[in-house]
Amino acid sequence: MMKKLIKGATILTMTSNEPFVGDILIDGDLISDIQTVITTEVDEVIFAEGKAALPGLINAHQHTPMSLLRGFSDDLKLMDWLNKKMLPAEARMTPEDIYWGAKLAMAEMIKSGTTAFADMYIHMNEIAAAIEEVGMRASLTRGLVFLENDGGRRMSEALDLIHRWSGKAEGLITTMIGPHSPYTVPPQPFTEIIALAEQENIAIHTHLAETKEEVSKIREKYNQTPTEYLYHLGMFEKAHVLLAHSVHVNRRDIGYLKGMRGGVSHNPVSNLKLGCGIAPIMEMIEQGITVGIGTDGAGSAATLDMFAEIRAATWLQKLDYGDPTKLPAFDVLRMATVGSAQLLNIGHEVGTLEIGKKADMILIDLRKPHLQPIHNIHSLLAYCANGSDVDTTIVNGKVLMKDRQLLTIDEDELFKQVTIRSKRIVDGI
Ligand SMILES: CSC[C@H]1O[C@@H](n2cnc3c(O)ncnc32)[C@H](O)[C@@H]1O
Ligand SMILES: [Zn+2]
Numbered sequence: 001m002m003k004k005l006i007k008g009a010t011i012l013t014m015t016s017n018e019p020f021v022g023d024i025l026i027d028g029d030l031i032s033d034i035q036t037v038i039t040t041e042v043d044e045v046i047f048a049e050g051k052a053a054l055p056g057l058i059n060a061h062q063h064t065p066m067s068l069l070r071g072f073s074d075d076l077k078l079m080d081w082l083n084k085k086m087l088p089a090e091a092r093m094t095p096e097d098i099y100w101g102a103k104l105a106m107a108e109m110i111k112s113g114t115t116a117f118a119d120m121y122i123h124m125n126e127i128a129a130a131i132e133e134v135g136m137r138a139s140l141t142r143g144l145v146f147l148e149n150d151g152g153r154r155m156s157e158a159l160d161l162i163h164r165w166s167g168k169a170e171g172l173i174t175t176m177i178g179p180h181s182p183y184t185v186p187p188q189p190f191t192e193i194i195a196l197a198e199q200e201n202i203a204i205h206t207h208l209a210e211t212k213e214e215v216s217k218i219r220e221k222y223n224q225t226p227t228e229y230l231y232h233l234g235m236f237e238k239a240h241v242l243l244a245h246s247v248h249v250n251r252r253d254i255g256y257l258k259g260m261r262g263g264v265s266h267n268p269v270s271n272l273k274l275g276c277g278i279a280p281i282m283e284m285i286e287q288g289i290t291v292g293i294g295t296d297g298a299g300s301a302a303t304l305d306m307f308a309e310i311r312a313a314t315w316l317q318k319l320d321y322g323d324p325t326k327l328p329a330f331d332v333l334r335m336a337t338v339g340s341a342q343l344l345n346i347g348h349e350v351g352t353l354e355i356g357k358k359a360d361m362i363l364i365d366l367r368k369p370h371l372q373p374i375h376n377i378h379s380l381l382a383y384c385a386n387g388s389d390v391d392t393t394i395v396n397g398k399v400l401m402k403d404r405q406l407l408t409i410d411e412d413e414l415f416k417q418v419t420i421r422s423k424r425i426v427d428g429i
Contacts, residue, residue: 001028002043004397009048009363010377013353014055014337017330019377024053026359029170029397034355046392046399050367052377054333055353056115056360056395057306058340059294060265061205061244063121063143065093065101066297067108068422073299078211078274085429086299090122092425099126100417105304106134107409112305112387115360115395118242118265118294118344120178120205124161132169134408135398137360139242139344140165141178141205146189155189162202172396174346176242181207182226183217187233194235203240203262203345206230209253210245211276227253236260242343244294247271247279254280254287263290263343266335268312269303270296278320281313282327292340293332305387310336314382329382363392 006024011034025033025040066086073085093101098121109117116137119127124142131138142158144151162175179185179193197204209215209226218226227249235241240261249257257264266281281291293309295301301309310332317327341351350360364385366372371380371389393401400408 002397003027003041004044004046004399005038005040005042006046006048006053006361006363009051009053010366011353012052012054012333012377012381014334015352015354017378019052024353024361026394026397029358031353031355031357031359034353046363046402048363048392051363051365051391052381053353053361053363054381055337055351056362056393057113057336058292058344058351059109059114059117059304059306060242060292060340060343061267061294061296062105062117062119062304063297063299064105064117064119064127065098065121065123066299067105067304068093068097068101068418068425069297069299070302072422072426074273074302078276079213081274081300088429089425093123095123095126097421097425098123099130100414100421102127102130103134103409103414104418105298106130106136107406107411107414108298108304110134110136110393110400110406110409111390111404112307113362113364113390113393114304114306115362115393116341116344116346116350118176118205120180124157125164128161128165128168128173131173135169135172135395135400137172137346137350137358137395139174139176139203139205139346141176143178143180144189144193145180145184146186147184151189170396174344176203176205178205181210181214182229183214187222190230190233190235194233194238197239203242204235205242206244208243208246209248210271211274212248215248225250225253227256231256240345244296245271245276245279246284247277249280249284251283254283254289257284257289258287260289262345263292263339265292265294265340265343266313267294267296267301267309268316269309270301272312272316273302274300278316282317282321290339290342291335292343293336294340303387306336307381307385307387307389310382329376329378332382333378359397360395362390362394364389365391
């Protein structure tokens with residue numbers, strides 16, 4: 001087993017609000033010791049004086065290949081954006097496009113401090129293959145839309161993903177089942193998916209209550225809110241559920257979510273940019289619902305920088321309540337680490353820096369004008385840091401970025417592929 005020693009970092013374990021200067025010993029894929037000073041024989045020392053070490057950020061909701069569609073269609077309403085632009089573009093994507101789009105997203109995530117993500121898309125074998133090469137941690141879901149008559153094929157692809165890839169890539173890949181949303185999956189297939197999830201102990205990843213239009217549509221069809229629709233199908237009692245968005249949930253809806261396994265991925269930048277609204281995450285937290293943070297795809301969020309999401313999440317709550325004490329720095333950082341890890345159902349393995357946990361962590365160089373002086377390091381990270389301040393990213397004990405150089409992705413080849421493929425996909429749409 002390769003041993004690595006992170007030396008002299010300012011360590012933020014995310015288990016407590018008290019940073020301290022010390023060393024972290026990584027043995028293979030695990031954190032084997034954290035102490036003020038560790039003296040032992042190792043294969044590699046990573047000197048980290050002046051750097052903060054914290055758990056890798058976890059992006060709880062993503063559509064990685066949509067990075068190929070970044071900037072192609074902005075400033076539209078969600079349904080126009082989705083139906084007129086994204087779906088036609090996605091229909092033109094080849095499996096190879098998906099592979100390169102996922103790699104582009106992973107390059108951006110590693111460079112901005114994300115070590116794990118939850119993904120919902122199509123052609124998942126290609127995304128899984130890219131993950132195996134790159135070495136990130138991910139929960140993969142084949143998105144299921146039942147508007148046409150090929151739901152059967154999609155379902156078989158979803159099951160194939162689960163059977164073929166769960167636990168693969170040295171345990172980096174886990175899987176979920178992904179009914180896209182209440183407005184794209186009718187009651188019968190939704191019921192079947194929930195029954196399967198319960199029987200086979202598979203977690204569910206879905207979108208919920210992203211726009212007012214969605215609420216009106218579901219009210220018209222079923223005389224229910226989107227949350228009531230899923231509640232009456234039994235979803236929240238039968239499976240671990242990762243809910244993306246949950247912007248338009250009222251007090252009664254939050255009551256239905258209470259006690260659920262899993263929780264809500266808050267995607268504040270996407271919600272802001274698409275003008276969706278502000279998710280009532282403080283009320284959810286008060287009811288004991290776990291909230292994590294995600295970006296959504298780069299086609300809507302524009303970037304995959306979790307530091308931007310962290311900042312937007314806390315600012316939105318302060319603004320919404322007219323109260324700057326809401327969602328303080330430490331709490332919002334925990335959301336993007338501990339909270340998201342719970343949503344991905346990997347909270348026992350990652351999300352904090354603790355002995356026995358997987359070695360997923362990042363180092364942030366604090367010797368920058370916008371990160372000085374250091375009165376409160378959690379404040380600096382929540383309010384002042386950017387993804388580009390991350391200089392080292394480690395997943396499962398393996399260094400994926402050192403001194404801002406990606407070690408498992410060839411960036412020149414990536415940019416060449418992305419340029420050609422992204423042009424071909426959107427040409428004429
Ligand atoms: C069938 S794979 C996933 C599917 O979801 C679409 N998508 C991306 N972002 C959003 C969003 O914010 N709301 C709803 N659907 C979204 C994506 O384009 C894929 O088709
Ligand atoms: Zn989404």
